[in-house]
Amino acid sequence: xxxxxxxxxxxxxxxxxxxxxxxxxxxxxxxxxxxxxxxxxxxxxxxxxxxxxxxxxxxxxxxxxxxxxxxxxxxxxxxxxxxxxxxxxxxxxxxxxxxxxxxxxxxxxxxxxxxxxxxxxxxxxxxxxxxxxxxxxxxxxxxxxxxxxxxxxxxxxxxxxxxxxxxxxxxxxxxxxxxxxxxxxxxxxxxxxxxxxxxxxxxxxxxxxxxxxxxxxxxxxxxxxxxxxxxxxxxxxxxxxxxxxxxxxxxxxxxxxxxxxxxxxxxxxxxxxxxxxxxxxxxxxxxxxxxxxxxxxxxxxxxxxxxxxxxxxxxxxxxxxxxxxxxxxxxxxxxxxxxxxxxxxxxxxxxxxxxxxxxxxxxxxxxxxxxxxxxxxxxxxxxxxxxxxxxxxxxxxxxxxxxxxxxxxxxxxxxxxxxxxxxxxxxxxxx
Amino acid sequence: xxxxxxxxxxxxxxxxxxxxxxxxxxxxxxxxxxxxxxxxxxxxxxxxxxxxxxxxxxxxxxxxxxxxxxxxxxxxxxxxxxxxxxxxxxxxxxxxxxxxxxxxxxxxxxxxxxxxxxxxxxxxxxxxxxxxxxxxxxxxxxxxxxxxxxxxxxxxxxxxxxxxxxxxxxxxxxxxxxxxxxxxxxxxxxxxxxxxxx
Ligand SMILES: Cc1cc2nc3c(=O)[nH]c(=O)nc-3n(C[C@H](O)[C@H](O)[C@H](O)COP(=O)(O)OP(=O)(O)OC[C@H]3O[C@@H](n4cnc5c(N)ncnc54)[C@H](O)[C@@H]3O)c2cc1C
Numbered sequence: 048x049x050x051x052x053x054x055x056x057x058x059x060x061x062x063x064x065x066x067x068x069x070x071x072x073x074x075x076x077x078x079x080x081x082x083x084x085x086x087x088x089x090x091x092x093x094x095x096x097x098x099x100x101x102x103x104x105x106x107x108x109x110x111x112x113x114x115x116x117x118x119x120x121x122x123x124x125x126x127x128x129x130x131x132x133x134x135x136x137x138x139x140x141x142x143x144x145x146x147x148x149x150x151x152x153x154x155x156x157x158x159x160x161x162x163x164x165x166x167x168x169x170x171x172x173x174x175x176x177x178x179x180x181x182x183x184x185x186x187x188x189x190x191x192x193x194x195x196x197x198x199x200x201x202x203x204x205x206x207x208x209x210x211x212x213x214x215x216x217x218x219x220x221x222x223x224x225x226x227x228x229x230x231x232x233x234x235x236x237x238x239x240x241x242x243x244x245x246x247x248x249x250x251x252x253x254x255x256x257x258x259x260x261x262x263x264x265x266x267x268x269x270x271x272x273x274x275x276x277x278x279x280x281x282x283x284x285x286x287x288x289x290x291x292x293x294x295x296x297x298x299x300x301x302x303x304x305x306x307x308x309x310x311x312x313x314x315x316x317x318x319x320x321x322x323x324x325x326x327x328x329x330x331x332x333x334x335x336x337x338x339x340x341x342x343x344x345x346x347x348x349x350x351x352x353x354x355x356x357x358x359x360x361x362x363x364x365x366x367x368x369x370x371x372x373x374x375x376x377x378x379x380x381x382x383x384x385x386x387x388x389x390x391x392x393x394x395x396x397x398x399x400x401x402x403x404x405x406x407x408x409x410x411x412x413x414x415x416x417x418x419x420x421x422x423x424x425x426x427x428x429x430x431x432x433x434x435x436x437x438x439x440x441x442x443x444x445x446x447x448x449x450x451x452x453x454x455x456x457x458x459x460x461x462x463x464x465x466x467x468x469x470x471x472x473x474x475x476x477x478x
Numbered sequence: 479x480x481x482x483x484x485x486x487x488x489x490x491x492x493x494x495x496x497x498x499x500x501x502x503x504x505x506x507x508x509x510x511x512x513x514x515x516x517x518x519x520x521x522x523x524x525x526x527x528x529x530x531x532x533x534x535x536x537x538x539x540x541x542x543x544x545x546x547x548x549x550x551x552x553x554x555x556x557x558x559x560x561x562x563x564x565x566x567x568x569x570x571x572x573x574x575x576x577x578x579x580x581x582x583x584x585x586x587x588x589x590x591x592x593x594x595x596x597x598x599x600x601x602x603x604x605x606x607x608x609x610x611x612x613x614x615x616x617x618x619x620x621x622x623x624x625x626x627x628x629x630x631x632x633x634x635x636x637x638x639x640x641x642x643x644x645x646x647x648x649x650x651x652x653x654x655x656x657x658x659x660x661x662x663x664x665x666x667x668x669x670x671x672x673x674x675x676x
Contacts, residue, residue: 098515383519390515407507411516411566413559427559429516429566445566449558460531460558463629467532468520474528475518 080105081400084165084175086155086339088112088140090119090382091181091370093476094389096148102397109173110143111165113154117477120239121382122469123208125417127216128249136208142478155182158343160363177396180345180360181369181385182337183207184238190333191231192308192317202311202328206238218327219250225260226326229316231306232267236350237334238371238380240273241426245416246329248278251286251294252419264325265297266318268305273379274416274426277448281418306330336372350374355432355439357395357405358388367392378430378439382472384412389476408432410439415465423461424449510574513567517575526585531629537584539618540576547572556642580618586625591674595663599671602664606656610648615672620646628673635665 083099085092088110096110118137125131140150153167158178165173186204188195194202203211203218219228228250232243247263254261272278282288282295298304303320309330316323335341335349345351345360351368352361358373360366369392370385378384387410395405410430417423428446430439449461514525517535521527525536535543549555550564551572567575603614607623615623623631637643638653645653656664 386519387516390512394512394515406509406512409508409512409516411519411563413520413563425559427562429563442566445564446562453558457558460633463531464520464558466530467527467627470528470530471522471532472519475523478523478528 080107081176082107082109082174083177083179083396084173085110085179085181086158086165087180087182087337088114088117088143088150089181089183089370090385090472090476091389092179093117093140093143094386095179095181095367095369095393096143097146097476098390098393099396100146100148102393103400104147106397106400107149108147109149109151110140111151111153111155111167111173112140113152113168115139115152118208118212119382119469119473120206120208120242121472123205123212124242124246124249126208126212127205127219127246128252129216130249130252130417130420133209133213138473138477140477155339156342157339158345158363158366160343160366163365175365176400178366179369179389179392179396180340180343180351180366180372181389182339182372184334184371184380185337185341186332187335188332191306191330193311194309194330194332198309198311199330202309202314202330204331205329206242206331215327215329219253220257222258222261222326224258225262226258227324228261228263228327228329229323229325230263230265231316231328231330232265232269232272232304233331233333234268236380237331239414240379240381241278241414241416243267243331244272244274244278245418247295247297248282248286248416248418251282254294255286259294261294263295264323265295266304266306266316266323267297267299270300274424274448276451277424278416278418280451281422281424285419285422334371336368340368340372345372347374355437356408356434358392359395367396376438377441378410378412378428379414381412381414383414383468384410386472386476387411413468415461415468417462417465421455421459421462423458423463423465425461425465508571510571510578513571514575514578522585524582525579526582527627528587529589529627531627531633533627533630534584534586534622534625535579536582537618537622538576538579539621540573540580542618542621543576543579544572547576554644556637584622584625586676588676589625589628589673591628591670593674595667595670596674597671598663599667599669599674602656602660602667603671606652607668614675616675623672624675626672628669631669631672632665635669639665 083106085096092110096108099106099108116137116139122136126133153169155165156168157166163175203215205211205215230243230247247265250263286294288295303318305319306316308317314325336346336351340346340351345362345368351373353368353373358367358369360368369388371380391408398405413427415423415425426448428441430441433440520532521535527534547564550557550560553561610620611623638645
C-alpha cells in the first residue's frame with residue numbers, strides 16, 4: 048500500500064468500530080474510547096500522548112517506552128561544559144500519567160499492521176485503532192571501521208543523552224592540560240544539525256576556564272553545516288577561531304575531514320587524507336530511523352515516508368511516524384520539529400475518530416545553540432505543507448537565523464530564551 | 479469610560495464563546511488552535527510559560543496580541559526571534575491566534591523576588607502606572623504585567639528606556655517621571671513588584 052488517499056480515509060474511518068460508535072452512540076463513549084498506542088516516550092511520543100488526551104479525553108492512550116525516565120538530548124551539550132548536570136535534563140513520566148496516559152515499561156519489538164497490534168519484547172500485545180511511532184534514530188554502525196556499540200562505551204558518541212554524555216564529560220575533565228579533543232561529525236541528514244558545532248563550543252567553554260591550551264578539532268564529511276556563519280563568528284569571538292591560537296578547528300570534506308576508520312587502542316583516526324590522534328574522541332555516526340521502524344516495515348531507504356497532512360505512514364495506514372525517524376522534509380530532525388509534528392498527528396487522529404477530515408497542518412521549528420555563557424544564537428521557521436508535492440515548505444519571507452550583526456545584549460537574551468525554550472518544551476511534552 | 483470597558487469585554491467574551499462553538503471545518507485552515515499550538519515550545523502549553531524568560535501570552539488582550547505581532551512583522555519592535563516568526567503568518571491568522579490565547583487561563587509560577595524592592599514597586603506602581611495598568615497590572619487591556627516573567631519585563635523596560643522600542647501613548651512621560659524622581663532603582667522595584675504577584 049503506497050499512496051494514501053481519500054477512499055482509504057473513508058474506509059478506515061468507517062472500519063474503525065469505535066469511530067462509528069462515537070458518532071452513533073455518544074452515550075457509550077465513556078465506557079471505552081478509541082485506543083491509541085504510542086511507541087517511544089521521547090519528544091514526539093510524549094507530545095502526541097499529552098495532546099491526544101487534551102484534545103479528546105475519551106481516547107485511551109498507552110505509551111510504551113523501555114526507559115524509566117527521559118534524558119533529553121537537547122541541552123545535553125551543556126552537560127559537557129559543566130553548565131548543567133545530567134539529572135537536570137532527566138524527567139520521569141509522572142506528568143503524563145496525571146494526564147491519564149498509561150505508561151508501559153517495555154520495548155516494542157514490532158508493530159503488526161494487519162492485526163493492528165503493538166508487540167513488545169516482554170511478549171505483550173496492545174491492540175490499537177491508531178498507532179503513533181516516534182523511536183528516534185539508530186546508528187549505521189558499519190560506516191566507520193573499528194567503531195561499534197561496544198567501542199562506543201569508551202569512545203562515546205553521546206548522541207543519546209545519558210551515560211555516554213557523562214563519560215565524555217569525565218574524559219574531558221581528566222585529559223591533560225594541553226589535551227586534544229576530536230569530534231567526528233556525521234553526514235546529512237542527522238538529528239540536530241547544529242548539535243556537533245554547539246558541542247565544540249560547549250567543550251571550549253569548559254576548556255577556556257580550566258584547560259586554556261586544549262584544542263578541539265571537528266572532522267566533518269560535509270563542506271557546510273547549519274548556522275555556519277554564526278558559529279564561525281561566535282567561535283572567533285569567544286575561542287579565537289581563525290587565529291593561530293584558536294581553540295576550535297574545523298576540517299571539512301575538501302580538507303579531508305571524512306573519517307574512515309578508528310584504532311581505539313592508539314586513539315587514532317584514519318581520515319581521507321591524514322591520520323589524527325587525540326586524547327578524547329567523540330564519534331557521531333551516520334544515522335537512520337530507529338530499529339522498530341525497520342522491523343515494522345515502515346521505512347523506505349533510511350527513513351519513514353509519511354503523508355505530511357497527518358504524518359500517517361505511506362507504507363501502513365493507521366500508523367503515524369513522527370520526529371527524527373520520519374522523512375519530514377524540509378523540516379530538520381529537531382525536538383521542536385517533533386513536538387510540532389506530534390500535534391498535527393494528534394489533531395488528525397482525533398478528527399478521524401470523530402468522523403471529520405483532518406485540517407490543514409501548520410508547523411514551527413525553533414532551535415537555539417549556546418556558544419558561551421552569554422552567547423546564544425537561533426534558527427526559526429514557520430512552515431506550511433505543499434499538498435501537491437507533500438513537501439513542508441518554509442513560508443516565504445519568514446524564519447531564518449539570528450542576525451550576524453546582533454548586539455551583545457541580543458546574544459545574551461538568546462541564552463535566556465534558550466533556557467525558556469527548554470523548560471517550556473519539556474513541560475509541553477510531559478508536564 | 480469604565481462602562482465602555484465593560485461593554486467591550488462582554489462583546490469580546492461573546493465573540494470568544496461563538497468562536498469555540500464553530501465546528502473546526504468552518505474556520506480557515508489551519509485552525510487558530512493548530513496555529514497557537516505551535517507557540518507552546520517557547521510560550522508554554524496554551525500560552526502559560528514556565529519561564530525563566532519567555533513571556534506568558536495566555537489571557538492576553540487580543541488587540542495587544544495583534545499589535546505586538548504586527549509590530550514584529552513590520553520590524554517595528556525590538557526582537558530576538560519574534561520578528562522572524564511573525565512574518566510567517568497572515569493578518570487573519572494572527573487575529574485567530576489572538577482570540578485563542580485571549581480565552582486561555584493564565585497560570586502563574588512563583589518567582590524569586592526581593593520583598594523590599596517589591597514593596598517600593600507597589601507604591602511606585604500605584605502612583606505612576608495603575609491608571610493604565612489597572613488592578614496592579616492584572617488587567618489585560620494594556621498587557622498583563624502581574625506575574626509576568628521578570629527577565630522579560632526587564633528586557634521590555636530596558637528597550638523602552640534606551641529607545642529601542644516605541645512607547646505606547648502616555649507611557650514615556652510616566653516612565654521619565656518615575657526614573658527622574660526615584661532613580662534607576664525604580665525600574666527594578668516595579669519589576670520586582672510585578673514579578674511578586676500571583
Ligand atoms: C546533543 C544533541 C543536542 C540537541 N539539541 C537540540 C536543540 O537544541 N533543539 C532541538 O530542537 N533539538 C535538539 N536535538 C534533537 C532532539 O533531541 C531530537 O530531534 C528529538 O529528541 C527527536 O524526538 P523523537 O521523538 O523523534 O525521538 P527521541 O526524543 O529520541 O525519543 C525516542 C524515544 O523512543 C524510545 N524508543 C526507541 N525504540 C523504541 C522501541 N522499540 N520501543 C519503545 N520505545 C522505543 C527511546 O527510548 C526514546 O525515549 C539535540 C540532539 C542531540 C543529540
